[in-house]
Ligand SMILES: NCCCNCCCCCS
Ligand SMILES: [Mg+2]
């Protein structure tokens with residue numbers, strides 16, 4: 001299986017994440033991608049390719065122009081105000097307030113985000129753009145006939161909505177790739193999110209559409225991020241009714257239980273008969289993950305990959321979460337090796 005990787009992910013080297021009332025070194029750090037890349041090479045998974053540039057057009061198919069403009073200029077505008085730290089949202093439109101876009105940078109940060117753990121800093125724009133190019137380059141490999149390809153994206157994307165950043169995400173790499181498949185002639189695309197957290201951005205982008213089936217297995221949002229979306233009664237709206245599936249699990253869920261949800265999701269995908277499958281691959285389902293509460297073991301990721309291969313679909317893997325950096329390489333490549341059989 002080919003991997004697409006860009007060293008430009010290093011441009012996203014934030015120094016602060018708001019956690020527990022203090023600023024900590026971010027969980028979503030460059031070592032994640034480097035550890036995965038090293039394991040890809042160590043296991044001789046396949047060729048590692050640089051991304052081709054795809055420009056803004058594919059991003060504009062999913063994210064609004066004003067949101068893209070905001071991301072491009074946020075750091076400049078923040079610095080212009082002489083703020084000492086990284087750009088972190090601190091004020092939002094609470095219930096009963098207005099949903100209008102303010103001029104001020106603090107207001108705009110709140111308007112375009114849903115969480116405060118994700119800072120914007122110098123280079124975030126470049127890294128987020130490169131992650132999209134990585135996803136689209138891998139998508140082109142699959143559209144061009146490869147059975148599967150791995151987009152080693154960093155920063156991740158599944159929490160990013162049309163006009164929202166958060167959860168370490170800025171552009172929805174998997175969603176942009178799904179739209180690219182459709183723009184190139186696919187009729188139906190399924191996005192299966194196996195990250196520990198609900199893919200709220202992916203769900204909301206396609207919530208009223210039936211040409212993209214979105215499915216996510218994740219920790220009960222009553223207990224974990226993103227807290228305000230991802231419940232099992234969210235099944236889609238309008239044309240999209242029936243084309244969103246959320247399966248939630250409690251703390252300490254082991255693979256034996258989690259795989260039942262995977263089976264349900266796989267059956268739904270078979271019924272949907274998509275032209276392509278995108279796996280939003282987070283491995284924060286791992287038993288040692290520092291911010292999650294499932295109990296999957298490294299060997300379970302081999303089984304996960306095997307099960308996904310049985311769907312027999314052209315498959316794009318986009319890298320999402322996973323924060324036990326020592327184990328992330330083994331766990332990610334186990335999925336891909338399991339898939340290859
Ligand atoms: N104290 C941990 C808070 C985590 N909040 C964001 C989680 C984003 C996961 C991305 S896959
Ligand atoms: Mg998920």
Ligand SMILES: [Zn+2]
Pocket residue numbers: 195196197282284321322
């Ligand atoms: Zn996650």
